[in-house]
Amino acid sequence: MLLKPLLTADQIAQRIAELGAQITADYQGQELILLGVLKGCHPYLSDLARSIDLPMQIDYVQVASYHGQQISSGAVRFKRDHEIPIEGKHVLLVEDIVDTGLTLGYLRELLETRQPASLAVTALLNKVEARTHDVPVEYIGFDIPNRFVVGYGLDDEERYRNLPYVAVLGD
Numbered sequence: 001m002l003l004k005p006l007l008t009a010d011q012i013a014q015r016i017a018e019l020g021a022q023i024t025a026d027y028q029g030q031e032l033i034l035l036g037v038l039k040g041c042h043p044y045l046s047d048l049a050r051s052i053d054l055p056m057q058i059d060y061v062q063v064a065s066y067h068g069q070q071i072s073s074g075a076v077r078f079k080r081d082h083e084i085p086i087e088g089k090h091v092l093l094v095e096d097i098v099d100t101g102l103t104l105g106y107l108r109e110l111l112e113t114r115q116p117a118s119l120a121v122t123a124l125l126n127k128v129e130a131r132t133h134d135v136p137v138e139y140i141g142f143d144i145p146n147r148f149v150v151g152y153g154l155d156d157e158e159r160y161r162n163l164p165y166v167a168v169l170g171d
């Protein structure tokens with residue numbers, strides 16, 4: 001498989017520093033819950049959390065929507081729920097990528113029923129052209145073309161998550 005670099009580690013680091021500063025300013029005086037969407041969120045959440053200068057708690061949810069394929073199966077399945085109660089809290093959901101928007105639409109709707117004080121979403125990557133479900137993403141790292149990408153947490157059948165950069169996967 002051919003890896004065609006799309007975003008360098010430096011570009012990613014720089015953008016995360018900007019987003020961290022913006023989030024710090026937007027939530028001044030408040031405490032946050034960062035809710036990572038496993039598994040792809042882990043490098044992004046880890047870097048973003050350290051660039052936000054606010055008190056925070058960190059927890060995770062896990063859903064399955066792809067089932068090891070490169071195209072969306074159209075079904076979302078809940079695999080792990082968060083442990084920290086979010087009622088009355090400011091929640092920032094942390095996603096690696098928003099593609100069709102199906103996963104995020106499902107998660108937003110579900111989490112809203114738990115009555116957080118506020119709910120916002122950050123996604124490192126946004127495939128604008130692939131969107132079939134109209135769902136708000138408050139903090140976007142990069143808009144990217146509608147190609148299958150790996151690295152920096154993103155996988156192809158669980159591989160490439162450890163790449164320090166984002167690449168388009170081709171053959």
Ligand code: IMP
Pocket residue numbers: 040065066072095096097098099100101102103104147148149150154155156
């Ligand atoms: P959506 O529900 O179609 O928005 O897809 C969301 C999930 O599909 C993401 O959280 C990823 O786990 C996965 N996904 C979407 N596009 C890609 C990609 O280009 N590479 C790797 N995983 C992807």
Ligand code: MG
Pocket residue numbers: 037038039040041095096097
């Ligand atoms: Mg994901």
